[in-house]
Amino acid sequence: MRVTDEAIDRIKQMIVAGELRPGDRLPREADLAAHLGLSRSSLREAVKALALIRVLDVRQGDGTYVTSLDPTLLLETMGFVLDLHQDASVLEFFEVRRILEPAAAARAAVRMSNGQVAVLRKLLDELGPEPPVEALLANDVEFHRLIAVGSGNRALASIIDSLRQPTYRARIWRGLTQSDAVARTVAEHRAILDAIAGREPDVARSWATVHIAGVERWIQEAVSLDPAGSPAESRTASAGSARVPSRSTPADF
DSSP states (O other), X not given: OOHHHHHHXXXXXXXXXXXXXXXXXXXXHHHHHHHHTOOHHXXXXXXXXXXXXXXXEEETTTEXXXXXXXXXXXXXXXXXXXXXXXXXXXXXXXXXXXXXXXHHHHHHHHHOOHHHHHHHHHHHHHHOSSOOHHHHHHHHHHHHXXXXXXXXXXXXXXXXXXXXXXXXXXXXXXXXXXXXXXXXXXXXXXXXXXXXXXTOHHHHHHHHHHHHXXXXXXXXXXXXXXXXXXXXXXXXXXXXXXXXXXXXXXXXX
């Protein structure tokens, strides 16, 4: 284990053990380094790293404090960490989105106020039928954020928001290279909105699943992997269509 990693682990253990609690000020650098059996330079690096992920708060001229450790605060930095992953690993993030976002959409169909639904509809109306990719992606981020917030669960909304950044690059790529990506995204957003406005949680859940899974399948093809991580050639014969329940005719993708 690197010295800095060891220093981070020691401070983490102090927090977990209750030696340092939310809001507590850390001992003087020299005293803490001696207590932990570390050099002051490695301790300094550990503090910087823990401040970056919002575990510690360094206040110039005042000292270093343990933050509130509120989940929302800590999850803000998850997107930065996850954005370092690229290529096939982005599928894992889409898989998490596919699990969480349909649940958020279903909850939003029950919990969002009429005013919140109106804001969501206004957001889509402002976009227009054939927006440029950049405008669509900015709108997409806000669309999903509003639904997550509308779920009424702050922890769920924070986790979903933290997963937005690592999948952003892939969605730009899709929007620029897949001919029907923009039109399909607009249509699927409308379907999700209509289900939420109609207070139909199961339909909202299904459309959100199709929406996320569509990008996920495109990424699988782009990196030549099937859902289990096998080469693309092995999935050709078994490729199928995903269906979503609808008030009218089910859509195939």
